[in-house]
Amino acid sequence: MNISYQWLRELIPGLTLSPQVVADRLAMLGAPVDEIVDIGAPLRDIVIGRVVHAERHPNADRLSLCTVDAGVAEHLQVVCGAPNVKAGAFYPFAPVGASLPGGITIRKAKIRGQESQGMLCSARELGLGRDHEGILELHGDFKPGGSFVESTGLDDARIVVDVTPNRADLLSHIGVAREIAAAEGLSVRMPELRAPEAVSGDGDAYHAKAPGITVRIDDPELCPHYFGLVIRNVRIGPSPEWLASRLRAVGLRPISNVVDATNYVLHELGHPLHAFDLDRLGDTVVVRRARRGERITTLDGIERRLEQDMLVIADAQRPVAIAGVMGGADTEVHDDTRNIMLECAVFDPRSIRSTRRALGLSTDASYRFERGVDPFGTLTAVARAVALIQATAGGEAEPAGAFAGSRMPDLPEITLELARVQQVLGIPFTPEQVAEYLRPLGFDVTPKNARAVSVRVPGHRLSDVSRPDDLVEEIARRHGYDAFPDDLRPFRPSSVPTHPLFVLEDRVRTLLVARGLLEARTAAFAPAKEGEVELMHPLAATESSLRRSLLPGLLRRVEYNFARGARSIRLFEIGTVFHRGDNGGLPRETTRLAIAITGPRHPPHWSAPAEPFDVWDLKSLVHDVAAVLDRAVEDDDIGEDAVVEPALSFRLVDPQNQAMVGRAGRVRQGAVDAPAWADDVWVLEADLVPSRRDRSIRFRELPQHPAVERDLALLLGVRQASADVVRVIEAAGDPLLEAAEPFDLYEGPGVPEGKRSVAYRLRFRAPDRTLTDTEVDAAVRRVLARLNEELGVQQRA
Secondary structure, three states: OEEEHHHHHHHOOOOOOOHHHHHHHHHHOOOOEEEEEEOOHHHOOOEEEEEEEEEEOOOOOOOEEEEEEOOOOOOEEEEEOOOOOOOOOEEEEEEOOOEEOOOEEOOOEEEOOEEEOEEEOEOOOOOOOOOOOOEOOEOOOOOOOOEHHHHOOOOOEEEEEOOOOOOHHHOOHHHHHHHHHHHHOOOOOOOOOOOOEEEOOOOOOOEEEEOOEEEEEOOOOOOOEEEEEEEEOOOOOOOOHHHHHHHHHOOOOOOOHHHHHHHHHHHHHOOOOEEEEHHHHOOEEEEEEOOOOOEEEEOOOOEEEOOOOOEEEEOOOOEEEEOOOEEEHHHOOOOOOOOEEEEEEEOOHHHHHHHHHHHOOOOHHHHHHOOOOOHHHHHHHHHHHHHHHHHHHOOEEOOEEEEEEOOOOOOOEEEEEHHHHHHHHOOOOOHHHHHHHHHHHOOEEEEEEOOEEEEEOOHHHOOOOOOHHHHHHHHHHHHOHHHOOOOOOOOOOOOOOOOHHHHHHHHHHHHHHHOOOEEOOOOOEEOHHHEEEEOOOOOOOOOOEEEOOOHHHHHHHHHHHHOOOOOOEEEEEEEEEEEOOHHHOOOEEEEEEEEEEEOEOOOOEOOEOOOEOOHHHHHHHHHHHHHHHOOEEEOOOOOOOOOEEEEEEEEEEOOOOOOEEEEEEEEOOOOOOOOOOOOOEEEEEEEOOOOOOOOOOOOOOOOOOOOEEEEEEEEEEOOOOHHHHHHHHHHHHOOOEEEEEEEEEEOOOOOOOOEEEEEEEEEEOOOOOOOOHHHHHHHHHHHHHHHHHHOOOEEOO
């Protein structure tokens, strides 16, 4: 949104802030400023020039030889190529030595044998618009030689505000002025306006008749309100310079006094209007959807085919405007227009957005309609436009206009609990403070009791304020985000627990990052052979489906790294895959984990040769992942697979139903475009489903009493599993046994044939006391007895 600083000052009497400070205030209020443009800075050398005499160049048919009064002692001769130059008119003039925007310096020159002592400038050459067809004619009484910037009101700054989609009220000068005035304790001033009378339908709210015009709404869902007012005997011509300069300051090109008046109101109040040539329009306006095969030539001269879901403004027979987007060329205001019909309406934002996208046509009007306009500001906008038109183009407005549409709804009221404000913002607010913050923004605040206030939402904030927390945001903005205390206070982020799937994803990420893997993110779009769900509007023919597996995309990342000389690649991805829905229903989405590893087992180091990642490393990783996922690992063949070799593969299964939920193994030869020096590529892919077991972390105090350790040397069979021994020790030593683990192996003299000596360290501890030797010895005897009984294991002598 382009904001004129001088326009803003006119709306806020007493505003003394500089443009930069205004920008800083807006940023703190949630509307950051992209840039500040000093409009007059590049034009300081330009003066007012009056053409005293103009004749055809003696040596060129398309050039004019002009005599210009630029306020100096002698008149200057200037060669001009514009077709609209005429004697007695005022134009911006760049004398010899002046600099134009873009770094061009004017020099004395000879053009077709005639000396030219300066240049009469167009709007485009001055950076004030795109019009390059003729020089910029100034309308009014000026002094030759006077400053062009000061004479035309261009001693101004353009503040470019970045407006978020929810703040439609800031798409106007009055909206921005309201924010700045509230922040500075000032008030906004608008001229007193006399709104025209609105004549509604007699028995049919959507069919209204007023002097000179009849309005009918055929689709109230897309157009809830439409107002049309006739103004007769206008005189179309250039706008006065104050109006033209105000539009140039916000980046618009002045067109004519009537059109400029509607554009002025759009940027001042934020409500788009449109002026029709009444004699070309006729006395009937119908708001309806387009019919099959209808076309319209819009104001930009392009003929457009209309779809049946597009809303149009039509006369008795044909469309004359695309509602909320652009008017038609057949009924546009032109030099011979004498009577106009002024339109001001409210359209459905979704309909305008859909039409604008389908036509590829974005305008200032559509930009505002698709974000929502103030339905209660219709008559105010019309009154302002009528006042401007009559001041610049004359004419007599009919005393009443045709208003078709439903009755205006009551403005919504929101009950705001002060406890909620404190809960969100962290500090208490009184009803008086809330009223002080909200009333300058247009909210009507009424205290209900000491704990709550009732807030009536104004029309210009209907699109973004609908619940108590929206009001809390307004209070925070007015209080100032930098005014809140920065000390850390008790808080609870949410009463809703984190989804178990997100917890599982975090645990998987922690594990894999700790093992040196990097997370990748690949697009969900895939070739047709890699997906089951086809896209209706694919971005590319090679990505026409949604992926059914993560591995192909991840392996393409491996190939990408191979192509750039990377040998050690460790990637993982957590993403969504898609499968065809049941019975033609919506696609099914599943979250999965995929891993791809190739290269050395460890980072290269001079102390040891680099060994490649192999099947045993993969098995270790698979078991770690399975433990996090609460899955079992089986060495069984996974069967035929397009990516993984069945001979070197593992299965991940659900212990509850023994269903395979993932697989891992070595990638088949040819499945990856790998260079000759590359090592084998190992992959894993598994479904991510939260476990039904409670894995929440629980606090337990550190032991307060010392532990007692005992070492046992046990004689085990050569093929006897140490894990079985530990299992029996833990069962027999409970509840005093805290840990049991092997720490030494001996095979040699003194050990019977077919046996081996394994030493275990047992740690005993009681939570409430220090153990005695008698208690520990009794526990050791129980362990030895159970080992001999169940496994035939005896203590080594």
